[in-house]
Amino acid sequence: MxxxxxxxxxxxxxxxxxxxxxxxxxxxxxxxxxxxxxxxxxxxxxxxxxxxxxxxxxxxxxxxxxxxxxxxxxxxxxxxxxxxxxxxxxxxxxxxxxxxxxxxxxxxxxxxxxxxxxxxxxxxxxxxxxxxxxxxxxxxxxxxxxxxxxxxxxxxxxxxxxxxxxxxxxxxxxxxxxxxxxxxxxxxxxxxxxxxxxxxxxxxxxxxxxxxxxxxxxxAPSAAPSAVVDCPASDAPQDGPAFEVIYLLEAEDPAVERLRARLDTLGDSLVVVGGDGLWNVHVHVDDAGAAVEAGVEAGRPYRIRITHFAADRLHARPEPAQRAVVVVVPGDGLGGLCTEAGATTVLARPGEPPASGELVDAIRRAHAREVVLLPNDGDLRHTAAAAAEQARTEGVRVALIPTRAAVQGIAALAVHEPDRSFDEDVVAMTAAAGATRYAELAVAERQSWTMAGICQAGDILGLIDGDVAVIGEDVPETARKVLDRMLSAGGELVTLVLGEDVPDTLADALEEHVREGYLAVDTVVYRGGHQCAPLLIGVE
Missing domain, CATH: 1.25.40.340 (DhaL domain)
Structure with a gap:
């Protein structure tokens, strides 16, 4: 109210x-x-x-x-x-x-x-x-x-x-x-x-x-008939720079002042906002690479977005594909894996979940008549639903599969077959995701009550299907206990996704643990790159 x-x-x-x-x-x-x-x-x-x-x-x-x-x-x-x-x-x-x-x-x-x-x-x-x-x-x-x-x-x-x-x-x-x-x-x-x-x-x-x-x-604001398309040539985008470049930048004030001066010579519509070490940089240029390189010289640019005005103006778009998958991933390693599988990815950085607009942008980039959307996070369900609804108003048929973890998204993507009917594909992907139990390891930030008892700051928490099930002192032992709990209900395949700082020896040890204790269960290992959790686990 x-x-x-x-x-x-x-x-x-x-x-x-x-x-x-x-x-x-x-x-x-x-x-x-x-x-x-x-x-x-x-x-x-x-x-x-x-x-x-x-x-x-x-x-x-x-x-x-x-x-x-x-x-x-x-x-x-x-x-x-x-x-x-x-x-x-x-x-x-x-x-x-x-x-x-x-x-x-x-x-x-x-x-x-x-x-x-x-x-x-x-x-x-x-x-x-x-x-x-x-x-x-x-x-x-x-x-x-x-x-x-x-x-x-x-x-x-x-x-x-x-x-x-x-x-x-x-x-x-x-x-x-x-x-x-x-x-x-x-x-x-x-x-x-x-x-x-x-x-x-x-x-x-x-x-x-x-x-x-x-x-x-x-x-309500209203445009004169054909206001945009009849804009005089001197004001039209074809007489201006070809690209819009936007990025976040971690940099100190003196470097940002030098960056402003450099970008001002490269293009126009320059806006640099922010402070306290974090900035948002916006500029229109002909040389997008030079604009990004200037950011690299000033600090650490990330979340870089480059839009080609000419492509939009000339409507030079390829013929839409029939179907695509858009998937949210928690790390660049999984992003590469999903891209290789043909999916359009949206990176969810620690503490920065994607907004619905980013998901809509990804659906547009997929450029398909039919899209399967995998949010891979229960907290994104409303955001993903809003994005799906927006895309539907633009004529795209969107199916939202409510995956709650990246390993469920991997399972769904593994059974994706674009040659079968849309409904059949969605049903198969939904079933694969639903049959995958998920877990992750996290480090407790403070003392608190959990489903498994009281944890202390620094404890390793094993979360199964979103709830704390195991409290341990180190990653390997906690991971083994989580696997045992999950596999006690059965399973055929274990998926392990290792965080950036987790050694390969952990994967080797967990593979051996599964092989010795559960003869009929296979294990696959992926590198997740920079992600929140040191280890993600899926059991199908």
Whole structure:
């Protein structure tokens, strides 16, 4: 329910994220349709939605971590989580700018979130977002943010939070209406700025979160007939760089300043946001490799995404395949294994589960009429369901098999046969996954109660089908006990997936243990690479 107190506490931040996500979900397609600047690629609404989705997920994670405690998260915890989630999930030019706006607000509100802090938070957010853009342009989301902050700054001292955010929202709406007169490409297309429209939706959600009352909605954005495709040649993407490059970067401030200067010579639409050692880099270039190499020189780039504008513009897409499998994997080793088996993979890094947008992107990359989706994590069931539903609206037939572990996904992929009917294939894959019991070894982070008793920090936990079944002191002994428990119910095949730092000798020892104790059971071993668990186990 919307927050009714005239305040911005942690609950209001959570509500704000939820309402903003709902608002962008409603307006996503309409915002995409009016996206003509800086590149008419029709994805601003989608990028903003994915950015806020990541922010909302980070805030939900903070609340989930407090569920077992006696206190709710603080406002500082919530706004910092929101900013961090937006940073790591930012997509596109507008999404990256929105991430910096949220980060700027969080920097002020984390020190105190009373009504008197909201106007300074909006002002700092607008200023830091403008600073993050290498070549700011008026008539964009930057202008809308600045006018919202200026309006909030004119509110009389002592006004309540709901008054401040409502005035900011109205200032943003007025500024948005003026954008076609400030940016020629918008005026010719007969549309307002798409990023600014998204920011108005986000600020409207803030009004409702703080006051409990939604502002009167502005008319849904609409594009003039053929606005995107009739955009004049001077503004069309074919006259600009060919690639959009986005990556997260671990680097220190001096290196990032050098990176900004380097990327500014390579292309345009440069936005670098973040701080405290973690940055999100966005740029449009002709030489994507050079943009990535510049990131390597500055620090450690990862989650690199490269989009070819020309391919989208010319619709140079291959004929869709009949069927594909999209699988979430916890490590690069399994990613390679699944890719060799013909699957499209999504890497789930420790502490960074994929958002629904990443799964939708993977389904699109698979470029098939029929897709089988294997999330391989029980916590991803809602995310995967949302991705499947989105893909279905785009005309893809998607079957979601609710695999709860990577070993179940391996089992399902092993029986995948694209030549049989879709329904038969899904049934066979579902049966294979369901017949696979799964386990993993983990290291206890603190003393706690478990199904197997009390564990201490540093103990090795053996989880079977998601519950702690064994508590041990070392990996080999705990793994043997887990295998014995699982094989006591029968089995024909044991699958072992070793983490990056686990020696091959462990696999050899466990294979020998199975061979000596269970004569009719075979064992296969895979290297999982960098993953959360030191060992994953499957028994079929």
């Amino acid at each position: 919307p927050q009714t107190a005239d305040d911005l506490d942690a609950v209001a931040v959570r509500t704000w994220c939820s309402l903003a996500l709902d608002a962008l979900g409603r307006e996503r397609e309409a915002i995409d349709a009016i996206n003509v600047y800086p590149v008419a690629d029709g994805d601003t609404g989608t990028n903003l939605y994915l950015t806020v989705e990541s922010a909302a997920a980070a805030v939900e994670a903070v609340f989930a971590a407090h569920e077992t405690g006696t206190s709710a998260p603080s406002t500082a915890d919530a706004v910092r989580a929101m900013a961090h989630g937006a940073l790591i999930g930012a997509r596109g030019n507008s999404g990256t700018i929105l991430a910096q706006l949220l980060r700027g607000m969080a920097g002020v509100l984390a020190e105190g979130a009373g009504p008197g802090r909201l106007a300074p938070a909006l002002a700092f957010a607008a200023a830091s977002a403008r600073e993050a853009v290498a070549r700011p342009v008026e008539g964009t989301v930057l202008t809308v943010a600045a006018e919202a902050a200026a309006a909030a700054g004119r509110v009389a001292e002592g006004a309540g939070a709901s008054t401040v955010v409502r005035v900011a929202y109205e200032g943003a709406r007025t500024a948005l209406d003026a954008t076609p007169g400030q940016l020629a490409v918008l005026g010719r297309a007969g549309v307002v700025d798409a990023g600014g429209q998204g920011l108005v939706a986000v600020l409207g959600a803030l009004v409702e979160a703080v006051s409990g009352r939604a502002p009167e909605r502005a008319p």
